Amino acid sequence: ETGVTQTPRHLVMGMTNKKSLKCEQHLGHNAMYWYKQSAKKPLELMFVYSLEERVENNSVPSRFSPECPNSSHLFLHLHTLQPEDSALYLCASSQDIGSGLGYTFGSGTRLTVV
Amino acid sequence: QKEVEQDPGPLSVPEGAIVSLNCTYSNSAFQYFMWYRQYSRKGPELLMYTYSSGNKEDGRFTAQVDKSSKYISLFIRDSQPSDSATYLCAMSADRGSTLGRLYFGRGTQLTVWP
Numbered sequence: 001e002t003g004v005t006q007t008p009r010h011l012v013m014g015m016t017n018k019k020s021l022k023c024e025q026h027l028g029h030n031a032m033y034w035y036k037q038s039a040k041k042p043l044e045l046m047f048v049y050s051l052e053e054r055v056e057n058n059s060v061p062s063r064f065s066p067e068c069p070n071s072s073h074l075f076l077h078l079h080t081l082q083p084e085d086s087a088l089y090l091c092a093s094s095q096d097i098g099s100g101l102g103y104t105f106g107s108g109t110r111l112t113v114v
Numbered sequence: 115q116k117e118v119e120q121d122p123g124p125l126s127v128p129e130g131a132i133v134s135l136n137c138t139y140s141n142s143a144f145q146y147f148m149w150y151r152q153y154s155r156k157g158p159e160l161l162m163y164t165y166s167s168g169n170k171e172d173g174r175f176t177a178q179v180d181k182s183s184k185y186i187s188l189f190i191r192d193s194q195p196s197d198s199a200t201y202l203c204a205m206s207a208d209r210g211s212t213l214g215r216l217y218f219g220r221g222t223q224l225t226v227w228p
Contacts, residue, residue, distance in 0.1 A: 004157070040122055043158075043202070043218040056215075090157050103216065105157030 003027045006091050006106035014114055015081060021109045023074040023091030029104070031097040032074045034066060037088040037108070049074060050097050081113045117141055120203055120219025129228050133190040137203035137219045140184065144205040144217070147179050149188045152200045152221065161201070162188070193226045200224070 004025045013019050025032065034046040048056035049068040063085075065077040074091055088108040095102055120137045127133055135149075146165055150158035162177045164170045164186075170177045176189040186205075190197055202221040 006157075040220060042116075042118065042120075042220050043216075045215060048215075092157075103160065105159065107155065107157045110155075 004091055004093055004104050004106035006089075006109050008109055009107065010110045010112075012112045012114060013078070013081065015083070017081075018077070018079040020078065021076040021089055021091075021111075023076075023106055025072055025074075025091075025093040025104070027093060027104060029093035029095050030071055031094045032068060032071075033092040033094075033103070034074065034076050035090040035092060035105075037090055043090070046076075048097060055097065078111075081111075083113050086111055086113045117217045118203060118205060118219045121222060122220045124223040124225060126225045126227065127193055129193060129195060129226055131193050131226070133188075133193050133197070133224060133226075135188040135190075135201050135203075135222050135224070137186050137205075138184055139186075139205060139217070141205075141207070141217070142181075142184070143207040146206045147177070147186050148204040148206075148216070149175075149177060150202040150204060150218075152202060154199075158202055195226050195228050198225045 007022045030051050032049045036044045036046055045058050046060045047066045052068045052071055063080050067075040088110050090108045091106045092103045118139045148163040149161045151161045152158040162172055164177050164179050167179045167181045174191045178187045200221040200223045203219040204216045206216050
């Protein structure tokens, strides 16, 4: 692993389910991010946290709810998702939210909404 | 107009070929230019980065930035089957202007066959 661990690796959920994605980083970084990666589309930034405080919510629907209890852990709570939400969800961390260099990504959670 | 444009491919080349991957962008504020490599079922990993214009070489990889044309390239010499992956370009502006947000291309899928 790269220092950023995501669980689960795969998730299949129904549209009425509630589930959570977990991300953990062991790099001592202060910033953490959630990205969505869909086929044939650029990575979409969803949320940015700096020192456990959310600093950006990129117009993400409320059915996605992030939580950052400390600087090492990041969650993405999911409820009443739609099939078009099926994608690879990537967590990343960086030392700070400065120049954008030095992002470390996890391996992602492959989400399928049925 | 999208911030970053990248041809998704796929690109298929024989082993030993020179590969050229390219991105164009529209935002003249971008200063940091990166190439990420993403293997199947993995998260992106930083391959190379360049600040402002110029060339940077690392082994078989060369990154070029032409800010006047808003065009960046990644060249892979003597390509190997292990280079088969999706290559994503990414870029960001200076600290303080976009909170270090990375803007990604769609990624180019490369296959190097033996």
